[in-house]
Amino acid sequence: MGKRSSPIDQQKWWQKLKEHRYIRHSLFVLLGFLLYAAMVSNVIPETLNISPGTMSDQDIRSPVTVEDRDETEQKKQEAAESVDSVYSIESRYAQNRVEKINEIFLLAKQVLDTQEERIQAYEAFEDNEDAGPSGAEGDLEDEEREIPPEPLTEEEKLENLRALMSSRTSQELSDQTLTALLNSDEEQLDQAEQIITNTIYDVMDDEIRMDELDVARDQAERRVSISIADQDLYEGMVELVRFGVTANYLYDQAATEEARQLAVETVEPVMIREGQLLVAQGQLVTSEVYHQLALAGLLDDHTNIYPYIGLAILVLIMTGLIGYFLSDAKTSLRTNNTHLLMYVLIFGLTLVVMKVVSFTHLIELPGISLIAPVAMGTMLMTILLHPRVALFSSMMFAVTASIIFNNETTSVVNFTHGIYVFFSCVAGTFFLSQSHRMARILQAGLFVAGLNILIVIAILMLRNAQFSLWEAGLSGAFAAGAGFLAAVLTIGLIPFFEAGFGILSTMKLIELSSPNHPLLRKILLEAPGTYHHSVIVANLAEAGCESVGANGLLARVGSYYHDLGKTRRPHFFIENQMKMDNPHDKISPQLSKTIITAHPYDGAAMLREHRMPKEIIDIAEQHHGTTLLKYFYFKAKQDDESSVTEEEFRYPGPRAQTRESAIVGIADSVEAAVRSMSKPTPEKIESLVNKIIADRLEDGQFNECDLTLKELNTVATSICETLQGTFHSRIEYPDEITEKNVDKEKVKKHG
Structure with missing residues (x-):
């Protein structure tokens, strides 16, 4: 029965297990498993057994925000098709056509000039033939004369003109038009060219679409002056002006593509919003609705493993952050695996409480899930471990709660509940960080309740939605209940954790400091001098610890019990030798040493x-x-100088492992030394304290604790100040002065 009630730290199986190289990693794995198990049911996608053409038996809303890509693509296509083709006027087309007309007339003139030269050359040759040989020419009778080429026929002139023209132009113009040009003189050609080019410029100054080309050519034809006498030339001009006028308002492919792309980009994605009503109760499930249900992941036609993987990643991150923080923060959890096990259990217990309360959404009362006393976890951590650990855990609880309590929303994460839990946990931590008394815990519960109500009101207002007084009042009541439950559970669970893990909380220390404790009464009754000594040591040690940030209350209570072992042989210690001989005067130094050095271990x-x-x-x-x-x-060395060593007369140890143990040791030595001084003064006390600390420092008594030289100096100053208040000078009253004078007279008489 006794073994079962012992703290886990005193159990042999845990003493072996906690030092295992993998126990720390195993505890973090356990924590990750608890986190995953608590949240996995809340991330499993809800699936519906529904098919197109049936009636929905419930209102179905989308749990996620997702894009309907098919619908988006269809709208983009419709937007692109709605954009008309883009046309642009080409002003250079008129110039190009005029240049082509000018080229035709220029070539025609060239052919006519060539024809004129041939005619002149041929006529001169014939004139020479008619005059006969004379003069020098007669001397060249035997010499052969060059005969000029004969003038071109109509067909040859037409053929030469077509050869000079481009093939495309040549094919588009008729023989009648070209012949008319070749049969006109230069003046007529200049006039015709001027009329045609002006007409082309005038007509093509306006937009001419492809489907309006014939109308434009008819307009150009009407503008051609009929003052030309030659009918053939007029008809040729008509054909040339119709040839010259072309469409100048054409389809712009690049501009059209740009306009369509702009229209596509302006199309907003078709989104299925989180919380959007996809189908109402009693409504027909159409193919379109069925498609939306599939996009929202509400159909059971396939298994989606992404939520499980996502949760695993989240848990891995949370566990990693917790592990890094606990390994880096200056708390007992950095090295103490027993405290780490307790942290995991408190965290797991809080997760269980949240999970159980999350099922209350089935009751369908507004805000009933707000009653979850999540602040219990951080209040326990603040009291049993450290406020920094509780504050960091508040963030982890908030993240976890935002997923566990997602039944109230269509989303996987309920951010509002996460915010509520975070402030609730932080409130409990801050309020308990200064004091851990029982009354303080109840006050913390009241403080958390009040803050919870304010947070709930703030959230209701931030939603910018209608809410009734009934809803607000009920939510506030549940939120207040969470604070009171957290305080009650904290008070109820603290004794179990203290007993199970041997945790020394502030409340436990206050309980142990009670003079009615059996062991303290034992010291008081059996060794009253030791009790008085312990009380003074407690005052000195507490002041010294608080001056360097150590646990002053622990030092005080530890000082009360530090000499408990003296109760086995109280009269062997000088503070208990009242009106009796010193028993050490009758025994050997070795035996005295054995008795004196045994008291720490007996205690x-x-x-x-x-x-x-x-x-x-x-x-x-x-x-x-x-x-x-x-x-x-x-004393032993005086009796037998040769065989005595220091090691025989030293305490077996161990040396102080904590700052509190080291400072209690300093206070113990200082109190005994100062008590033996006949007339203590501040200067003597300060010198004595510094000497005792210097001797211990030189002897290596502080090598295994983390007290620095600066802290030792601070402790010395604090102890001196406390001693000066304890051993202050006292005013002598008249009766005392008279008694002293009488005593002096007696001494003189009997001297």
């Missing part, structure tokens, strides 16, 4: 029998460290 054994916290036991066992019993060492 530790007695504390273990009464299942006292480990921190108190450590102070009792370590407050003397491995210091030397100088008085008995030198």
Whole structure:
């Protein structure tokens, strides 16, 4: 029965297991498993057994925001098709056509000039033939004369003109038009060219679409002056002007594509919004609705593993952050695996409470899930571990709660509940960080309740939606209940964690400091001098610890019990030798040493029998460290100088492992030394305190704790200030002065 009630830290199986190289990793794996198990049911996609053409038996809303890509693409296509083709006027077309007309007339003139030269050359040749040989020419009778080419026929002129023209132009113009040009003189050609080019410029100054080309050519034809006498030339001009006029308002493919792309880009994606009503109860499930249900992941036609993977990643991140914080923060969880196990259990217990409360949404009462006392977890961590650990865990609880309590929303994450839980946890942590008294816990519950109500009101207003007084009042009541439940559960669970893990909380320390505790009464009754000594040491140690940020209350309570071992042989210690001989005068120094050095370990054994916290036991066992019993060492050395060594007269240890143990040891030595001073003064006290600390420092008594030289100096100053208040100078009253004078007279008479 006794073993079962022992703290886990005193169980042999845990003492072996907690030092295993993988136990720390295993605890974090356990924490990750608890997180995953608590949230996995809330991320499993809801599926419906529904088919097109049936009636829906419930209102179905989308749990996610997702894009309907098919519908979006269709709207983009419709937008592109709605854009008309883009046309643009080409002003250079008129110039190009005029240049082509000018080229035709230029070529015609060239052919006519060539024809004129041939005619002139041929006529001159014939004139020479008619005149006969004369003069020098007669001397060249035998010489052959060059005969000029004959003038071109109509067909040859037409053929030469077509050869000079481009093939496309040549094909588009008729023989009649070209012949008319070749049969006109230069003046007629210039006039015709001027009329045609002006007409082309005038007509093509306006937009001419392809479907309006014939109308434009008819307009150009009407503008051609009929003042030309030659009918053939007029008809040729008509054909040329119709040839010259062309469409100048054409389809612009690049501009059209740009306009259509712009129209496509302006199309907003077709989104199925989170919480959007996809189908109402009793409404027909059409193919379109069925398609939307599939996009929202509400159909059971396939298994989606992404939510499970996403949750695993989230849990991995959360566990990693917790592990990094606990390994880096300056708290007991950095090295103490027992405290880490307790942290995991508190975290897991909080997750269980949240999970159980999450099922209350089935009751369909507004805000009933707000009653979850999540602040219980951080309040327990604040009292049993450290406020920084609780504050960091508040963020993790908020993230977890936002998923566990997502039944109230169509989304996977209920951000509003996460915010509510975060502020609730932080409120409990801040309020308890300064004091852990029982009344303070109840006050913290009241504070959390009040803050919860304010947060709920703020959330209701931020939603910008209509809410009734009934809804607001009920939600506020549940939120207030969460604060009170958190306080009640914290008070109820603290004793179990303290007993199960040997945790020394502030409330436990206050309980142990009560003078009615059996062990303190034992010291008071059996060793009253030791009790008085312990009280003064407690004052000194508490002041010293608080000056360097150590646990002053722990040092005070540890000081009360540090000399419990003296109750086994109280008269062997000088503070208990009232009006009696010193028994050490009748025994050997070695035996005295054995009796004196046994008291830390006798006290530790007695504390273990009464299942006292480990921190108190450590102070009792370590407050003397491995210091030397100088008085008995030198006494033994006087008796037998050759065979006595320092090691025989040292305490077995261990040395102080914590700042509290080291400071209690300093206070213990200082109190005994100052008490032995006849006339203590501030200067003497300060010199004595500094000497004791310097001796311990030089002896290596602080090598295994994390006290720095600066902190030792601060502790010395604090102890001196406390001692000056304890051993202050006292005013002598008249009666006392008279008595002293009488005593002096007696001494003089009997001297």
